[in-house]
Amino acid sequence: MIRLTPLDEDTLARLLEAAVTGADPLEVMPPVDDPPGWTPRRRAAFLAFHRARSLDPATAVERTWVIDVDGTAVGAARLEPHGDALEAGIWLSRAARGRGIGRQVTALLLAEARESGAASFVASTTAGNGGARALLGGLGAALTTEGDEVTAVLRLRP
Numbered sequence: 368m369i370r371l372t373p374l375d376e377d378t379l380a381r382l383l384e385a386a387v388t389g390a391d392p393l394e395v396m397p398p399v400d401d402p403p404g405w406t407p408r409r410r411a412a413f414l415a416f417h418r419a420r421s422l423d424p425a426t427a428v429e430r431t432w433v434i435d436v437d438g439t440a441v442g443a444a445r446l447e448p449h450g451d452a453l454e455a456g457i458w459l460s461r462a463a464r465g466r467g468i469g470r471q472v473t474a475l476l477l478a479e480a481r482e483s484g485a486a487s488f489v490a491s492t493t494a495g496n497g498g499a500r501a502l503l504g505g506l507g508a509a510l511t512t513e514g515d516e517v518t519a520v521l522r523l524r525p
């Protein structure tokens with residue numbers, strides 16, 4: 368069963384574990400100048416990144432959820448307001464990819480966006496990311512490509 372669990376300090380620890388065991392740092396966080404892999408400095412930066420973006424009310428810019436499958440964290444989902452639009456983002460650990468989880472999480476994020484009254488639902492990825500492009504195309508949204516960036520915008524209300 369797939370559940371979105373709001374991020375807090377406890378779920379953040381589980382999220383770090385999912386990232387370290389199943390994702391490359393660059394798939395799940397901004398670049399950190401350090402030797403490759405999940406070094407202590409990169410792990411600390413992952414925690415600081417989520418605290419700043421979601422958990423600290425003074426700096427928070429988005430809502431983040433841990434994606435739990437049968438109680439195990441397998442990735443993260445986020446919604447970030449930009450004016451009256453909500454921008455969505457998802458990453459999954461390698462073992463969880465290609466099993467329809469991204470599709471279901473996208474539907475949950477879309478439902479949350481509709482419920483919150485957002486005017487549109489926006490997401491973007493890179494041209495080479497076949498999975499993410501298929502997900503965005505399946506939303507029924509128009510896709511626009513600018514350089515390497517593919518953006519989907521779905522209007523939720525007039």
Ligand SMILES: CC(C)(COP(=O)(O)OP(=O)(O)OC[C@H]1O[C@@H](n2cnc3c(N)ncnc32)[C@H](O)[C@@H]1OP(=O)(O)O)[C@@H](O)C(=O)NCCC(=O)NCCS
Pocket residue numbers: 394457458459460463464465466467468469470471491492493496497498499501502505
């Ligand atoms: C991108 C991502 C969120 C997609 O989630 P997912 O659970 O793997 O995708 P799903 O299994 O739900 O598949 C969704 C669609 O993509 C297609 N798809 C999945 N992986 C694919 C791939 N590697 N190449 C092409 N299409 C792919 C599926 O066939 C499906 O299409 P359909 O519904 O039309 O049949 C996930 O693969 C991921 O986290 N990747 C690494 C991090 C990342 O790239 N995040 C997004 C950054 S924008």
